[in-house]
Amino acid sequence: MEGEKLILDKYIELSRDMGGKASIEGDTVHIIVPSEKLVEAASKLFNEYQCDFRVCVGTDERPLNGYFTITHIFTDNRNGLYVLLKTYIEPQDPKVPSITNAVPGADWCEMEARDLLGIEFTGRTPYRLVLPPEWPKGLHPLRKDVPYNYRPQIRGVSEKVSTTTETGVIPIGPYHPALHEPEYFELYVEGEKVVDVKYRGFHVHRGIEKLGETRMTYQQVNFLAERICGICGFEHSSCYALAVEKAAKLDVPERAQFIRSIVLEVERIHSHLLWLGVAFHVLGYDTGFMHVWRIRERVMYLAELLTGSRKTYGINLIGGVRRDINEEKKQKTLEVLRELEKEYKGLIEVALSVPQVRKRASGTGVLPREDALKLSVEGPTARASGIDKDARRDLPYAAYKYASFRVPVYTEGDNLARLLVRVDELVESMAIIEQLLDKIPKGPILLEKYEIPEGRVGVQVVEAPRGGDVHFVITGHGKPYRWRVRAPTYSNIPALRVMLRDQPLADAPLTIASIDPCFSCTDRVLIVRENGRREWLRLTGGLKI
Amino acid sequence: MSFVKKIIKPVEVLVVASKTGRVTIKYPFEEPWISPEFRGKIEIDPTKCIGCGACVNACPPNALEMIESEDKKTLRYFVGRCIFCWRCIDVCPVGAIKGTRNFELATNDPLDLYDYIVHNRVKCRECGKVTGETTRMLKYVLEKAFVTENYNNKCPDCRKKIFINAISMRRTGPVGEKT
Amino acid sequence: MEFILLTSTSITVLLVNTILPVIMDGVERKIKARIQSRIGPPIVQTLYDLLKLLEKEVKPLHIMPFILLTIIAYLSTIIASLYFINLYTITGEAYYSITAITLFAISLTSNTLTPLLLPSPFTYTGGMREVILSIVNEPAFIVSFVLASTSLRLLNLQSPNIWILIALSISLTTLVLSSYAITGRIPFDIAEAEPEIASGVLLEFSGKILALLLLSNLIKRFIVKYIVSSLILVYIIGAGLTCLAASILLTIALWIIYAIVAAILGRSRVDLAPITLGKVYILLLALSITVLLVGIYGG
Ligand code: SF4
Numbered sequence A: 001m002e003g004e005k006l007i008l009d010k011y012i013e014l015s016r017d018m019g020g021k022a023s024i025e026g027d028t029v030h031i032i033v034p035s036e037k038l039v040e041a042a043s044k045l046f047n048e049y050q051c052d053f054r055v056c057v058g059t060d061e062r063p064l065n066g067y068f069t070i071t072h073i074f075t076d077n078r079n080g081l082y083v084l085l086k087t088y089i090e091p092q093d094p095k096v097p098s099i100t101n102a103v104p105g106a107d108w109c110e111m112e113a114r115d116l117l118g119i120e121f122t123g124r125t126p127y128r129l130v131l132p133p134e135w136p137k138g139l140h141p142l143r144k145d146v147p148y149n150y151r152p153q154i155r156g157v158s159e160k161v162s163t164t165t166e167t168g169v170i171p172i173g174p175y176h177p178a179l180h181e182p183e184y185f186e187l188y189v190e191g192e193k194v195v196d197v198k199y200r201g202f203h204v205h206r207g208i209e210k211l212g213e214t215r216m217t218y219q220q221v222n223f224l225a226e227r228i229c230g231i232c233g234f235e236h237s238s239c240y241a242l243a244v245e246k247a248a249k250l251d252v253p254e255r256a257q258f259i260r261s262i263v264l265e266v267e268r269i270h271s272h273l274l275w276l277g278v279a280f281h282v283l284g285y286d287t288g289f290m291h292v293w294r295i296r297e298r299v300m301y302l303a304e305l306l307t308g309s310r311k312t313y314g315i316n317l318i319g320g321v322r323r324d325i326n327e328e329k330k331q332k333t334l335e336v337l338r339e340l341e342k343e344y345k346g347l348i349e350v351a352l353s354v355p356q357v358r359k360r361a362s363g364t365g366v367l368p369r370e371d372a373l374k375l376s377v378e379g380p381t382a383r384a385s386g387i388d389k390d391a392r393r394d395l396p397y398a399a400y401k402y403a404s405f406r407v408p409v410y411t412e413g414d415n416l417a418r419l420l421v422r423v424d425e426l427v428e429s430m431a432i433i434e435q436l437l438d439k440i441p442k443g444p445i446l447l448e449k450y451e452i453p454e455g456r457v458g459v460q461v462v463e464a465p466r467g468g469d470v471h472f473v474i475t476g477h478g479k480p481y482r483w484r485v486r487a488p489t490y491s492n493i494p495a496l497r498v499m500l501r502d503q504p505l506a507d508a509p510l511t512i513a514s515i516d517p518c519f520s521c522t523d524r525v526l527i528v529r530e531n532g533r534r535e536w537l538r539l540t541g542g543l544k545i
Numbered sequence B: 001m002s003f004v005k006k007i008i009k010p011v012e013v014l015v016v017a018s019k020t021g022r023v024t025i026k027y028p029f030e031e032p033w034i035s036p037e038f039r040g041k042i043e044i045d046p047t048k049c050i051g052c053g054a055c056v057n058a059c060p061p062n063a064l065e066m067i068e069s070e071d072k073k074t075l076r077y078f079v080g081r082c083i084f085c086w087r088c089i090d091v092c093p094v095g096a097i098k099g100t101r102n103f104e105l106a107t108n109d110p111l112d113l114y115d116y117i118v119h120n121r122v123k124c125r126e127c128g129k130v131t132g133e134t135t136r137m138l139k140y141v142l143e144k145a146f147v148t149e150n151y152n153n154k155c156p157d158c159r160k161k162i163f164i165n166a167i168s169m170r171r172t173g174p175v176g177e178k179t
Numbered sequence C: 001m002e003f004i005l006l007t008s009t010s011i012t013v014l015l016v017n018t019i020l021p022v023i024m025d026g027v028e029r030k031i032k033a034r035i036q037s038r039i040g041p042p043i044v045q046t047l048y049d050l051l052k053l054l055e056k057e058v059k060p061l062h063i064m065p066f067i068l069l070t071i072i073a074y075l076s077t078i079i080a081s082l083y084f085i086n087l088y089t090i091t092g093e094a095y096y097s098i099t100a101i102t103l104f105a106i107s108l109t110s111n112t113l114t115p116l117l118l119p120s121p122f123t124y125t126g127g128m129r130e131v132i133l134s135i136v137n138e139p140a141f142i143v144s145f146v147l148a149s150t151s152l153r154l155l156n157l158q159s160p161n162i163w164i165l166i167a168l169s170i171s172l173t174t175l176v177l178s179s180y181a182i183t184g185r186i187p188f189d190i191a192e193a194e195p196e197i198a199s200g201v202l203l204e205f206s207g208k209i210l211a212l213l214l215l216s217n218l219i220k221r222f223i224v225k226y227i228v229s230s231l232i233l234v235y236i237i238g239a240g241l242t243c244l245a246a247s248i249l250l251t252i253a254l255w256i257i258y259a260i261v262a263a264i265l266g267r268s269r270v271d272l273a274p275i276t277l278g279k280v281y282i283l284l285l286a287l288s289i290t291v292l293l294v295g296i297y298g299g
């Protein structure tokens, strides 16, 4: 424990140097610094201590203490620590320095806080990210004085496709057969080469955070959280439950944690199989697509058997889970896994031997390691670019500390690497489920009595199939006071700029698909095009990286 | 040789296909593949429900709503909002809600999507004001708790009044209307 | 008298020829479904689709006359081409086959031009992709056809010249390869595939016009195989009605083989496909020409 002490001392020292204070609660280090030191502290955490930037959270704490706050969430992956860098902002004319120059990945979350809470960030170019263009100025929905059901009168304005003479414009979306969710791209092409992209997201911003903070109760939010994403919803509800449990310091039964981990892995398997199918479809290999989805159906059935639903399992509650895994289900699960593994290995070998699959995936959409690090990308996108990070191992939660598994890492950073990371992870996931089923302890699955004190902070990262989900909770009376969600695609979309730059148009669909984007759960993106012909993809709103 | 093998490999998908056969079914003419654990539409037993509203409080998407009127309390279930989480089943004190495996809920008539259970509200024996409870709830409480029917069928205001009266009687005799 | 007989037979066969592709498309879908472990649509599904499209209204385009013109040109030349192949299989006259292939080439050109007339960026990009592919494919198809038929004419079965035999096999390979590529199946369906973002040559068409285009595309698929079959079979079993029937059967067989091949491959990339194809064609054609010349003058 000597080493851990030293590491904690390091953070305490940092806060002292910055004229702030630090406190430690469990695996979370809370650092509060004055706002003029914020940039320095963030840059030190990010560059010197090599902490991983996850997201920033703006909060309207005026009813509590009269201030707005902004909290930058870092994780120290090597030591399994969460580091929260917080600063208070004056309520009149809230202004805080932007950390984007030091931490480029903070771009969107700052703009989101600006839109939703009205916090201005100095030292950067602001732009509207979340709210539609016609939304009234000065109305910031996440402020506590705005009722959740308030609907301003806005008239929709239709936007014209921008046309230029030098480049061809290909509008894609908001509805397009190749897109699965409403988002809008404008690809600027010269011949078959993409020279620029404009992206407009947030068509499906649903105000989930506001809803969770106002209309629902702690237990109900579990079900809402599960609906953030249609594919990896259980990660969100687990992440939320774990965050609240961490904040309230609840002692959740071990058996419940095992069941969570098992179901999380079931979800990862089905999600990766789904992605493989989609990737094959994009590559025109429909036979592979159909067969992958055929074997995926076994997993869906398994999920239904374990939880009662094919998707949106609905078994997470604060304090545990609602469905137990009995001996019969355990045997059935093992049987399904055995069959699945056999079929999967045979199938994937055949699919990867199809010449077009390999040829189109290798060498395209390259994301170099440096860019990946700077942008704090998540999940398979990071692991394919040589960043060895996986929250299941680095920040162990649920029952992952009882399983041993390999984290596949590739260094090429191309579409093939991202494909192979997922191919390998699938096998690991099956092994994890087997191990956990073997070790699952006896006992209750749900905490019957508990109390959630107000004003506590809990933050949790859960490794979803697409990367780390982050949930940040400040507890309140009967419901969360602040609930911040960040889906992994939120961090990964900026990397598309690097991947698509100067690449043939024909690679674009695969490259976009390769981060396994989930627009409905992210929907926080904007790519602004700057004038001029050779502008690179401005996926980060004009920010130079 | 290995080169040829590599080229031939994709053809193996034919082997996979012939081994698997057809997996799709002629739904709706054949039974879909549903596990025994599947959570489908719920059914509320109107004879058992006491109108306590516990399910309404638990239901995450407000699929269950309690509509209150002058002398009625109506529990409304709207399938269109239901997420089939069965939280209502967990919390119902009398086990009035049953889960089914039914998921084929499409209909031509929107009214089919609603279920109503109407309860009568209790009138206070003392002042005649309508209270929040339903008649069945009172019966349920009578069975479960040590209260007399005489206490039970009065509204909280009257109970308070009677209680205060009783105490003050013991001390100083009856009190006036003002207290 | 003989001419009337000939004409009536080929017109009857023509009817068969136009219905058959529609059915064969259904068969192809069924085969694909089988390989993908699905039940798949019924065999007559394509027919249903076309009939349904005929009922739908047409979304007018402001350059309608041009579009109609190119589509009618496409359809009529392609049917004329079919007619001449029938004549060829019955009579075995070389000029019929030459007329057929010329008409076919014309029809392909008018087909590739259609999407370029439209203002939609999707259609335009898709059309450009198709043009690039057909620039590579069509010459290869025609040249290899000419080479193969020349070799066949020169080939003397009693004492086969080994060089000519080699030239024949190479040119036939090229012919089959290019006939596959022209049908626009995977991996060469780049211009139509929906996941390729900027594709969709058929995007702006609707109703009857779409039905006509789809039908002509199906007939196109039929013709490329039919030309190859008749070329081979006229040589082997000699011209006549048996040859006609046999050609149709061989076409069906080829169609099934093509369908299986298409199901087990992925889609090629738009810039790779033409380049790779072009290289292969040039190599094969150059080889077969050289060998043929050696066969003629050397042997
Ligand atoms: S199943 Fe869930 S959503 Fe449906 S009525 Fe019950 S609690 Fe509400």
Ligand code: SF4
Pocket: B044, B048, B049, B050, B051, B052, B053, B054, B055, B056, B075, B091, B092, B093, B094, B095, B096, B097
């Ligand atoms: S919880 Fe049960 S008894 Fe109470 S209202 Fe709901 S269905 Fe009726």
